Amino acid sequence: MNDNFKSPDYFDVDKLFTEEQLLIRESVRDWVRENVSPIIEDAALEGVFPKHLVKSLGEIGGFGGFLPLKYGGSEIDFTSYGLIMQELERGDSSIRVLSAVQSLVMHTIFRFGSEEQKLKYLIPLAKGEFIGSFGLTEPSHGSDPSSMKTTFKEEKKFYMVNGSKMWIGHAPICDIALVWAKGDNDEIGCFIVDRNTEGFSSAKIDRKWSFRASETGELIFHNMKVQKENLLHKTNNMKDLLDRLNIGRYAVAWGSLGVAMHCYDIALKYANEREQFGKKIGSFQLIQKKLVDMLTEISKSQILTWRLGVLMDEKEATFEQISMAKKTNVDMACMVAKKARSILGGMGITGEYPIMRHIMNLETLITYQGTEEIHTLITGRKITGLSAFK
Numbered sequence: 001m002n003d004n005f006k007s008p009d010y011f012d013v014d015k016l017f018t019e020e021q022l023l024i025r026e027s028v029r030d031w032v033r034e035n036v037s038p039i040i041e042d043a044a045l046e047g048v049f050p051k052h053l054v055k056s057l058g059e060i061g062g063f064g065g066f067l068p069l070k071y072g073g074s075e076i077d078f079t080s081y082g083l084i085m086q087e088l089e090r091g092d093s094s095i096r097v098l099s100a101v102q103s104l105v106m107h108t109i110f111r112f113g114s115e116e117q118k119l120k121y122l123i124p125l126a127k128g129e130f131i132g133s134f135g136l137t138e139p140s141h142g143s144d145p146s147s148m149k150t151t152f153k154e155e156k157k158f159y160m161v162n163g164s165k166m167w168i169g170h171a172p173i174c175d176i177a178l179v180w181a182k183g184d185n186d187e188i189g190c191f192i193v194d195r196n197t198e199g200f201s202s203a204k205i206d207r208k209w210s211f212r213a214s215e216t217g218e219l220i221f222h223n224m225k226v227q228k229e230n231l232l233h234k235t236n237n238m239k240d241l242l243d244r245l246n247i248g249r250y251a252v253a254w255g256s257l258g259v260a261m262h263c264y265d266i267a268l269k270y271a272n273e274r275e276q277f278g279k280k281i282g283s284f285q286l287i288q289k290k291l292v293d294m295l296t297e298i299s300k301s302q303i304l305t306w307r308l309g310v311l312m313d314e315k316e317a318t319f320e321q322i323s324m325a326k327k328t329n330v331d332m333a334c335m336v337a338k339k340a341r342s343i344l345g346g347m348g349i350t351g352e353y354p355i356m357r358h359i360m361n362l363e364t365l366i367t368y369q370g371t372e373e374i375h376t377l378i379t380g381r382k383i384t385g386l387s388a389f390k
C-alpha cells in the first residue's frame, strides 16, 4: 500500500505540542510507514498477527514508554504516549493494541508490583521479549466486571485460581497474563501468570471481522496454582482495577483520532484526483460538504485530545473526562471513516485502501474499553449525580 499520509491540522494544533512530542510522533509515523503499511493489508485479510514487529516496536520505545528508564521506559509524558497511540492505530488497531496492552500490563506491574516483580518482568516486556495480556473480561461479565466469577483461594504454598477470561488481547500468544480474580471476601487479587503455570490454558477466537491482525482469545484457569510471589500485593480492590481502565481508554481516544485523520487524508486526495462528469469529484458541493464535516469533527477532537493529554500530564484527568474522550473520538472516527468510504465509491470497499479495515476495527473500538452505552452512563452519572447503571 502506498503510504503518503499527511495529517490534517486546520487549527495549528501542532503548535501546542513540544518539539520532543513532535519528534516522537514523527519517528513513530516513519516506523509505521516502513514496517506496518507495506504488510498490514495482507496480514488483516489473512487474519495473521505480524509477530515479527514485536521486537522492532520495543526498540523504538513502543512499550511502556512512560515508565522510568530503570524499568525499560523512556520517561516520556502521557501526551507523547497518546501521539504514539495515534500513529500506531493509523497503521492498524492490531499494532496500537499490541503497544497499549503491553503498556497497560507494564503500568499495572509498575504500580502494584514489588521491586522484584518489576525487575523481573518490566525490561523483558519493554524489549518485546515477553508478550503480556490483561485478563479482566469474562464470558458472562463484560460491562460489569465487578460481578466477575474467577476466584482465588489462598493455600499453604500457592493461590488456587479457577475461572476464565474472554476476549483477551494476545491470549493465545502471551508469555504472561495479568489475571484479575475475586477472593472469599470479595477482595480483588491481580496475579502475574506465567503461561507454563499448572492449570493454565488459552484458546484463540477465530473468524473475527474486526482486529483481524490481532490475536484475541480466552484464558482458562482450572485449579491453577499461582506462586505466592506472583500476586501484585499492592492492590486488593475494585477501585484500583477501574483505575487501570483509564490508561486503556486514553489510548483508544488517541488511536481513534489517528484512524479518522488517515481516512480523511485518503478521501481528500481521492476527491482531488478522481473525475466524474468531466470534473474532479472534489469540485462537487456534496463531496465538499462531506470533507468539511469530516475535518470539522477531526479538528474538534484534536483540540479535545490535546487538552486531555495535558490533563493526564498534570495528573488532573478524571475518569469521566477520559471516558467522554474515548466515546466521542470513536463516534467521530466512525462518522469520518464512513464518509471517506463513500467518497471513494466502489474503491472504498477494496483492500487498495485501508478504509474498510479501519471501519471494521472501529467496531471493536465502539465496544471495548467500555461500550458506548457504558461511557454515556458514566457521563450521565457525573453530570446528574445519579447512577443509571442498575
Ligand SMILES: Cc1cc2nc3c(=O)[nH]c(=O)nc-3n(C[C@H](O)[C@H](O)[C@H](O)COP(=O)(O)OP(=O)(O)OC[C@H]3O[C@@H](n4cnc5c(N)ncnc54)[C@H](O)[C@@H]3O)c2cc1C
Pocket (backbone or CB within 6 Å): 101, 134, 135, 136, 137, 139, 140, 141, 142, 143, 144, 166, 167, 168, 169, 170, 210, 211, 216, 364, 367, 368, 369, 370, 371, 372, 373, 374, 377, 388, 389, 390
Ligand atoms: C477484539 C476485542 C479485544 C478485547 N480485548 C480485551 C482485553 O485485552 N482484555 C479484557 O479484559 N477485555 C477485552 N475485551 C473485552 C471488552 O472490553 C468487552 O467486550 C466489553 O467490555 C463489553 O463486554 P461484553 O462484550 O461482554 O458486552 P456486554 O457487557 O454483554 O454488553 C452487551 C450490550 O449491552 C449493553 N449494556 C450492558 N450494560 C448496560 C447498561 N447498564 N445499560 C445499557 N446498556 C448496557 C452494552 O453497552 C452492549 O451494547 C476485548 C473485546 C474485543 C471485542
